[in-house]
Amino acid sequence: MTIRGLTLAALAVLPSAAHAQTPTETTHALDRVLTQGEVRPLAAIAAIRLRHGRVAYSYYGGFARQSPDGAVPVGPQTLFRIASISKVVTTIGLMELVEQGKINLDHDASDYLGFRLRNPDFPQTPITVRMLLNHTSSIRDADGYTLPPDHRISEFFDATHKPGDPGYHFAHGDGHAPGTWFEYCNLCYGLVGTIMERASGERFDHYQQTHVLAPLGIDGGYNRMALPHPDRLATLYSHQPRGWEAETDTQPRTPNWNAAFLASYTPGTNGTLFSPQGGLRISMEGLTRLVRFMLAHGTLDGRTLLSARSIDLMQTPTWQYDGKNGDCPYPIASYGLSMARLTGARDSSGRETRPYKGYSGDLAGHLGDAYSLHSGFWYDPATGDGFLFAADGFPDSGQERPGAYSSFTRVEEEIFTALAEAGTSAP
Numbered sequence: 001m002t003i004r005g006l007t008l009a010a011l012a013v014l015p016s017a018a019h020a021q022t023p024t025e026t027t028h029a030l031d032r033v034l035t036q037g038e039v040r041p042l043a044a045i046a047a048i049r050l051r052h053g054r055v056a057y058s059y060y061g062g063f064a065r066q067s068p069d070g071a072v073p074v075g076p077q078t079l080f081r082i083a084s085i086s087k088v089v090t091t092i093g094l095m096e097l098v099e100q101g102k103i104n105l106d107h108d109a110s111d112y113l114g115f116r117l118r119n120p121d122f123p124q125t126p127i128t129v130r131m132l133l134n135h136t137s138s139i140r141d142a143d144g145y146t147l148p149p150d151h152r153i154s155e156f157f158d159a160t161h162k163p164g165d166p167g168y169h170f171a172h173g174d175g176h177a178p179g180t181w182f183e184y185c186n187l188c189y190g191l192v193g194t195i196m197e198r199a200s201g202e203r204f205d206h207y208q209q210t211h212v213l214a215p216l217g218i219d220g221g222y223n224r225m226a227l228p229h230p231d232r233l234a235t236l237y238s239h240q241p242r243g244w245e246a247e248t249d250t251q252p253r254t255p256n257w258n259a260a261f262l263a264s265y266t267p268g269t270n271g272t273l274f275s276p277q278g279g280l281r282i283s284m285e286g287l288t289r290l291v292r293f294m295l296a297h298g299t300l301d302g303r304t305l306l307s308a309r310s311i312d313l314m315q316t317p318t319w320q321y322d323g324k325n326g327d328c329p330y331p332i333a334s335y336g337l338s339m340a341r342l343t344g345a346r347d348s349s350g351r352e353t354r355p356y357k358g359y360s361g362d363l364a365g366h367l368g369d370a371y372s373l374h375s376g377f378w379y380d381p382a383t384g385d386g387f388l389f390a391a392d393g394f395p396d397s398g399q400e401r402p403g404a405y406s407s408f409t410r411v412e413e414e415i416f417t418a419l420a421e422a423g424t425s426a427p
Helices: 023-036 083-099 109-113 129-133 153-157 187-200 204-216 258-264 284-295 308-315 411-419
Strands: 006-009 044-051 052-065 070-073 237-239 241-248 340-342 363-372 373-379 387-393
Touching: 023 044, 023 411, 044 187, 044 284, 044 411, 052 284, 083 129, 083 187, 083 204, 083 284, 083 308, 083 363, 083 373, 109 129, 109 153, 129 187, 153 187, 187 204, 204 284, 237 373, 284 373, 284 387, 363 387, 373 411
Parallel strands: none
Antiparallel strands: 006 052, 044 052, 044 387, 052 070, 237 241, 340 363, 363 373, 373 387
């Protein structure tokens, strides 16, 4: 049975949408995505349509988790492990340290990490913090990008790893020097988290909670064992032929590591611990507050965390695909400091970065894809219109239905389309 909630407000007809739907029609369209958008029904969809930075329509369908007492419904405060949207919030924390003069975006990252970080193919070319943020560092995820607390992140790059090994984390033999080629890399944000720890002296999850999430009034965090409201946490599922299979964030919560290991951890040695690249747990309410912060150029509810210049730096592309300067499996053709722009330009697959047919906008934000969840954090900096969603319960990674006209999945295209066509008529 579909469990859903609905919030309505006047929503003007969008000129780029094919036609306007009543809110009830939009709800029915999202019900169909939930139950029929994949080869098997999804577990949950939470979705919001913003206009001028305000919630104009919202949808909550499916379940956050299964329990012996029945399914727990999804709602506005359900915390999802939101995947790579986490990178945006990580970068907000980093930019605070940049504004304090503790980090320079164009400085050699080696000096902040405490070990030499160089691609052996280009030993004289520094890898900068900016390159880590915009995926042009020549570092690769290889066979993994997280380590337990009793390891150091420098181990990823030591001399035991050779070109051709599954664990070799540098591009090799392609002639693309750092700063010249885009290839999406989660490990780079583990390095960013390490740099933040060394610059601040605080463990990454504590720093983000104290300096970003709490000041913004956002419930959630990067450490699932320290969530203020663990009852709001969604379990992420994959939908297999045999039924639902929990992927992560099960209840009751069990720690990833021995508590003694974490208690003895030295900040600045392994910033991958709390997944700066994808470990944020946040709700639709939290994402809405995050959009408001970005639209207000670094201020929310009278509290300023960043300057307008820093927000602009995050949103402004530093890399744009020109047909020969990158490779990416996602609908990304331009990228700034942790943020992409959907301009309609073609990505490296040759498909246009258009989230729905008839789109002609310039949305800024990020997508998420992990643990059988796909998510979206997209808004227009000029108008405040936006699309926020989390869809959980896909089949195994790589088995999702592909998009009809873009590098988004079919479900993502259908969610964008339903939200774009939401109209003003009464239900």
